[in-house]
Amino acid sequence: MNGIVWIVIAVAVVGLYVWYAAIVKRKNRVAEALSGIDVQLSQRHELIPNILAIAKRYLAHEQTLLADIARLRTTGQERLGSADPKAIAEKFTAENQLTAGLGRLFAVAEGYPELKSDALMVRAQATYQEVETNVAAARRFYNASVTALRNACQIFPGQLVAALAGVGHLPPFFEAPAEHRGPVNAADHL
Amino acid sequence: MSERPARPGAATALFGALALGAVVAVAIAWSSIHKTPGLEGWLTGIFAGLFLGLMVAGAGAWAVMLLAPRPARRAAEQEPATYQPDDELGRVLAELEVARLDTQRRINAGAVWRIPLCILGAVLLWLATQFGDDPADVGDLLMFMGAGAFGGYFWAASALSQAYRRLYKERVLPRLAAGFGALAWRPAQPPLEEFRRHRLFPDWDACEAEDEIFGDYRGMPLSIIELKLTKGSGKNERTVFHGLAAAVSLPRGLRGTTVVVPDRGMFGNLAERLRGGPCQPVRLEDPAFEKAYEVYGSDQVSARALLTPAFMERFLAFAGAGHFGAPAALVQDNRLLMALGNMGGSDLFEPPSYRKPAAGREALTRLHEDIASVLKAADAVIDLDQAARLQPRA
Structure with missing residues (x-):
């Protein structure tokens, strides 16, 4: 009888350890994905001053929008590297606001043919598109990692070992900006 | 008389x-x-x-x-x-x-x-x-x-x-x-070592590759090789792959290596993962794509930058169109190579026999059509990527 009890205890301990190791691995994967996002966001931040400099030459009447973008960029820049879940969530919100601001800027640029056809602006916009694709890819990697970590922590016996593995608050998802979740123009993809 | x-x-x-x-x-x-x-x-x-x-x-x-x-x-x-x-x-x-x-x-x-x-x-x-x-x-x-x-x-x-x-x-x-643009022909030199290292195809023993069409197409460097890979010999010989290896350099800023291969079943996938190497499994959100393909990448972000939801959808549609069977892909930095199988056993770029006139219309027309058909395959590969498909057509 004692033997069976010890075997059950041993199996439970081994099972908990395997679960603990899985949570640690997934926590590290989230950290890796988060740093990947920071790399891409940093590239986006480096590109913004160039875009603003080109836009300033043509958009004299849109100084408020340009100033807003510059401010949001500074805010986003300050929050890069934060590891606390609350700060991460704020960072994502700020970045989404920045994405929306840039979206407005490019929409306004549509009304200025000279700016739209400026060679530097065309190149900056193409680079921005590439950076945005990479930000989206990093976001998908991060969200997939967060999902895996959440599953490991929230499914029994994950709750028992999550704290031991150093996972207090679960990291937030990085939601896509609202305008990216809207209906898609099929003609752009055909 | x-x-x-x-x-x-x-x-x-x-x-x-x-x-x-x-x-x-x-x-x-x-x-x-x-x-x-x-x-x-x-x-x-x-x-x-x-x-x-x-x-x-x-x-x-x-x-x-x-x-x-x-x-x-x-x-x-x-x-x-x-x-x-x-x-x-x-x-x-x-x-x-x-x-x-x-x-x-x-x-x-x-x-x-x-x-x-x-x-x-x-x-x-x-x-x-x-x-x-x-x-x-x-x-x-x-x-x-x-x-x-x-x-x-x-x-x-x-x-x-x-x-x-x-x-x-x-x-x-x-x-x-x-006649199709800035393209030319040369004897093929397929990157067999890379195919083997990244296990793009199931194991093979022998390779036949004679022809390569290469040059600039729609503003991108292109290379298309007709490829046949076989395993075994004599009566036991079987074709592992017969089709086109179409490679195009995309106008992107991708990094690292990404490999997309048809799903090899539970044990095949497990064996692949146990082999290790620099490429790790990449989990994607599209369940249909996940079911049909296994993706390995050395850079998780770069793999996803290429495999956008739109790319995966087009990839599945391309595979489902029935022209080439389930394709496989090898991406090294910006170079996307697609292996498009199912050639129906026919060989491309076959010159006429010495018994027929060199300027025979039939042979020239067939060779012309062969080049046109491989360029159609190139178009399909280029159109998978949103940035590449926006390049002007020749």
């Missing part, structure tokens, strides 16, 4: 065929008399010898008429309708026609003595069997002689026809490809 011009050397060759027939007749008669002494053996030997001797002489005469070079006037009369190429290609085809006629002349010259020699060898071999315990019969002799004739012709034609084939490809295909 017009007078037919004489064929040079035909009389000598005809005499040779008759002499060979006589040798065969005597050999059969002698063999029959030796095997069955008495009247029966004599009669069988004489009649069978005469019959087979006449057949050999007749076949020889037919071969002579077939192989002897035709006079130029006759050749011009029999020429089929030819394709009207531009001046430069026309000059090349004219040069090739000279090379073809020279190849034909050299093959025929070689066949004139190689075929009889091989037939004679076969007859001697047959005679040798008459002294053994199980002598071959007269029917076997015909088989021996047929094989000898075939062997002799193959001996005469093999190397020369290969050389002509190579020359035709080297001279014609680059010019036909140039």
